[in-house]
Amino acid sequence: MIATASALGRVLAKAIKAPIPLPPFKRSTVDGFAVLAKDTFGASSTLPVYLNLIGEIEMGSRKPPPSLMPTKSIVIHTGGMLPNEADAVVMIEDTQRISENEVEVLKAVAPGENVLLKGEDVNQGDVVIHSGSILRAQEIGGLMALGFVDVEVVKKPRIGILSTGNEVVHPEVDPQLGQVRDVNSYTLSSLIEKAGGEPHRWGIVPDNFEALLGVAKKAHLEDEVVIITAGSSVSVHDLTSNVIEKLGEPGVLVHGVAIKPGRPTILAVADGIPIIGLPGNPVSALLIAKIFVSPLIQHLLGIEGAAPEAQLIAKLSINLNSQAGREDYIPVNLVREDDHWIAEPVFGRSNLIFTLVRAGGLIRIPPQVTGLPAGSDVVVELF
Amino acid sequence: MIATASALGRVLAKAIKAPIPLPPFKRSTVDGFAVLAKDTFGASSTLPVYLNLIGEIEMGSRKPPPSLMPTKSIVIHTGGMLPNEADAVVMIEDTQRISENEVEVLKAVAPGENVLLKGEDVNQGDVVIHSGSILRAQEIGGLMALGFVDVEVVKKPRIGILSTGNEVVHPEVDPQLGQVRDVNSYTLSSLIEKAGGEPHRWGIVPDNFEALLGVAKKAHLEDEVVIITAGSSVSVHDLTSNVIEKLGEPGVLVHGVAIKPGRPTILAVADGIPIIGLPGNPVSALLIAKIFVSPLIQHLLGIEGAAPEAQLIAKLSINLNSQAGREDYIPVNLVREDDHWIAEPVFGRSNLIFTLVRAGGLIRIPPQVTGLPAGSDVVVELF
Numbered sequence: 001m002i003a004t005a006s007a008l009g010r011v012l013a014k015a016i017k018a019p020i021p022l023p024p025f026k027r028s029t030v031d032g033f034a035v036l037a038k039d040t041f042g043a044s045s046t047l048p049v050y051l052n053l054i055g056e057i058e059m060g061s062r063k064p065p066p067s068l069m070p071t072k073s074i075v076i077h078t079g080g081m082l083p084n085e086a087d088a089v090v091m092i093e094d095t096q097r098i099s100e101n102e103v104e105v106l107k108a109v110a111p112g113e114n115v116l117l118k119g120e121d122v123n124q125g126d127v128v129i130h131s132g133s134i135l136r137a138q139e140i141g142g143l144m145a146l147g148f149v150d151v152e153v154v155k156k157p158r159i160g161i162l163s164t165g166n167e168v169v170h171p172e173v174d175p176q177l178g179q180v181r182d183v184n185s186y187t188l189s190s191l192i193e194k195a196g197g198e199p200h201r202w203g204i205v206p207d208n209f210e211a212l213l214g215v216a217k218k219a220h221l222e223d224e225v226v227i228i229t230a231g232s233s234v235s236v237h238d239l240t241s242n243v244i245e246k247l248g249e250p251g252v253l254v255h256g257v258a259i260k261p262g263r264p265t266i267l268a269v270a271d272g273i274p275i276i277g278l279p280g281n282p283v284s285a286l287l288i289a290k291i292f293v294s295p296l297i298q299h300l301l302g303i304e305g306a307a308p309e310a311q312l313i314a315k316l317s318i319n320l321n322s323q324a325g326r327e328d329y330i331p332v333n334l335v336r337e338d339d340h341w342i343a344e345p346v347f348g349r350s351n352l353i354f355t356l357v358r359a360g361g362l363i364r365i366p367p368q369v370t371g372l373p374a375g376s377d378v379v380v381e382l383f
Numbered sequence: 384m385i386a387t388a389s390a391l392g393r394v395l396a397k398a399i400k401a402p403i404p405l406p407p408f409k410r411s412t413v414d415g416f417a418v419l420a421k422d423t424f425g426a427s428s429t430l431p432v433y434l435n436l437i438g439e440i441e442m443g444s445r446k447p448p449p450s451l452m453p454t455k456s457i458v459i460h461t462g463g464m465l466p467n468e469a470d471a472v473v474m475i476e477d478t479q480r481i482s483e484n485e486v487e488v489l490k491a492v493a494p495g496e497n498v499l500l501k502g503e504d505v506n507q508g509d510v511v512i513h514s515g516s517i518l519r520a521q522e523i524g525g526l527m528a529l530g531f532v533d534v535e536v537v538k539k540p541r542i543g544i545l546s547t548g549n550e551v552v553h554p555e556v557d558p559q560l561g562q563v564r565d566v567n568s569y570t571l572s573s574l575i576e577k578a579g580g581e582p583h584r585w586g587i588v589p590d591n592f593e594a595l596l597g598v599a600k601k602a603h604l605e606d607e608v609v610i611i612t613a614g615s616s617v618s619v620h621d622l623t624s625n626v627i628e629k630l631g632e633p634g635v636l637v638h639g640v641a642i643k644p645g646r647p648t649i650l651a652v653a654d655g656i657p658i659i660g661l662p663g664n665p666v667s668a669l670l671i672a673k674i675f676v677s678p679l680i681q682h683l684l685g686i687e688g689a690a691p692e693a694q695l696i697a698k699l700s701i702n703l704n705s706q707a708g709r710e711d712y713i714p715v716n717l718v719r720e721d722d723h724w725i726a727e728p729v730f731g732r733s734n735l736i737f738t739l740v741r742a743g744g745l746i747r748i749p750p751q752v753t754g755l756p757a758g759s760d761v762v763v764e765l766f
Contacts, residue, residue, distance in 0.1 A: 004554075008573045022737065024558060029734060059590065060549035062559040079550055079663070081561040121735035128737060136766050137573035138739035141566040141665055144554040145736055166443035167462055171387075171527040175407060176445040178464040183524040190391045190520035207442065280462070282524055308717045308724055308743055310693030310765050334691045341691055351412060352504035353528055354405065354511055356521035360691055382693050383519050 010153035021119035037088040089114035160219035261350035314343035331359030393536035404502035472497035543602035644733035697726035714742030
């Protein structure tokens with residue numbers, strides 16, 4: 001349960017039913033005169049109708065508006081509450097005030113004209129926001145309109161991140177010879193945050209079975225998903241899968257995927273907790289997390305169905321080759337030319353994080369395609 | 384200056400120069416044997432080359448790797464630091480270990496093969512992230528790789544929000560006869576938050592000149608932009624523009640825009656502070672804020688140029704008419720059909736916030752277009 005005012009982007013845990021109708025009463029949509037529509041029939045600028053003025057409906061007065069008898073009218077403002085009997089409002093622009101007590105109506109109004117009916121937006125008892133909905137500006141506003149100043153949202157799934165590598169040091173540390181700073185803990189935290197999860201960094205774990213198993217067991221107890229980013233080397237990779245096998249049943253389901261970059265990916269489940277072994281290369285780790293971790297978080301949040309996704313279509317600047325049977329992801333830089341975008345592949349090995357800094361998006365070459373010619377239209381997934 | 388780990392989505396205030404090269408040293412991209420490439424020339428499985436093994440480069444050892452003389456090699460792991468003299472790495476898969484001290488090389492390697500050069504990602508002194516960049520996962524990772532654990536970001540511009548209306552009450556309050564709850568303060572806060580600004584709610588101000596001027600003056604002093612959402616009625620609208628004229632020079636620049644919904648919009652500047660008068664109807668207020676307030680926040684954040692925007696193309700379900708000379712925005716519900724999306728206009732007057740709750744996006748009909756036929760392709764801006 002959190003304050004609705006801070007709930008932007010969160011996921012609704014329980015469907016919201018309207019406790020009151022909206023609008024809660026019959027309202028005017030204009031400044032003018034509340035009337036009985038039939039009293040204005042035939043009115044025109046050449047043949048006006050004259051109505052007796054019985055007062056003014058003050059905004060927010062809390063008093064019920066006075067009754068409106070035939071041939072009478074009353075001053076009303078935009079949003080004001082109509083008298084029970086009134087069924088239309090004549091706009092002030094279509095009238096001429098004759099005196100304190102009389103108004104000339106220069107245009108007929110139909111019943112319902114310039115009026116919002118009680119319940120026209122939502123009826124009392126209607127389900128107005130479904131559970132699993134992402135709360136956008138309009139849902140926040142709708143909740144406030146109904147008086148829900150607090151709202152029950154889905155808890156952010158906590159995603160454990162373990163970085164391994166004897167050569168990896170905390171970013172605060174000055175790396176010594178042969179050492180590099182941890183990148184994956186932070187790129188993955190950002191991705192998790194963006195997908196709606198809560199990153200839980202376990203820090204850097206040495207490349208040995210006992211140390212990794214010890215931390216992985218703690219993460220398995222505390223987190224809803226565990227991510228282990230290992231070096232992509234053969235030896236270290238085996239270490240990760242051996243540790244995962246000790247965490248629970250059924251263990252490793254997939255060891256290696258036909259995706260470039262990111263081949264040495266591990267997908268596993270240990271006693272109901274998804275465990276994902278990511279390559280150690282920062283580019284591969286981030287791309288594979290985008291493919292597997294983001295949808296997993298969406299699923300844990302209870303977001304139903306695939307949301308419509310916007311696409312950017314660009315023209316490929318050069319020929320690209322791809323191996324059949326493998327899915328390729330290629331970072332691209334986007335350059336505007338005349339009325340379209342050009343996608344320029346950013347080449348760089350998957351070890352180089354700044355390759356992605358130079359890229360505005362990704363293109364995907366599906367397994368059955370062996371290449372894309374220069375000038376072809378490609379779908380770019382924006383970062 | 385904030386922690387880089389919490390800087391996702393913020394805007395970089397000053398360009399980042401690399402204080403070190405990345406990688407900081409020559410690294411192996413595979414598990415194998417560091418060699419002098421020329422020693423392997425001509426090697427094949429039928430005619431292997433034999434190299435003397437002089438040891439192993441341990442990960443994170445902090446000691447400089449030993450020198451490598453011709454015909455010698457050394458065990459290296461992925462990410463390991465190459466000896467100065469080594470210019471290639473033979474993958475473990477392309478070797479056969481003969482003994483403790485000897486390895487058989489079954490495949491020749493070219494100079495640079497399986498090696499990341501020092502500075503191959505970024506050189507020392509390179510500008511690697513420009514000021515005005517939005518920090519994504521990869522920028523966060525890149526900053527960490529370079530040791531920037533804190534980063535200077537642009538302060539979120541503070542946007543004052545004043546809601547007016549004698550009939551408007553705080554969402555916590557049970558509305559009495561003729562009263563409605565405040566919606567605009569919260570929909571606008573959400574929009575501002577999403578655009579990268581900091582909403583500053585001044586609450587509900589009564590519909591009178593002195594009260595509104597008093598609060599507007601305070602907001603004008605404290606905030607970088609002031610938004611006043613008024614009733615869209617003629618009388619209240621004049622109140623807003625009269626108040627704006629008292630705040631500073633030059634005052635009101637635009638009074639009314641050719642956009643539906645949202646005609647009674649005010650654009651003003653008072654002594655350098657942009658002031659925007661929005662219609663009181665929640666739908667109009669949110670759409671107009673999307674058109675005018677979001678780009679203003681982007682500008683204040685120093686985000687340069689228009690970012691590539693993804694689009695969703697859908698087929699319009701029905702004919703839509705539009706008045707020439709006016710820009711129309713129509714909320715649409717998106718329904719998947721076979722391989723494409725159908726955009727179904729959601730009709731509802733601009734007073735009804737739940738119209739937008741039922742909508743997944745917006746379509747825009749430009750001023751020169753008088754209508755769109757059913758079945759035509761339309762660009763949907765997703766919410």
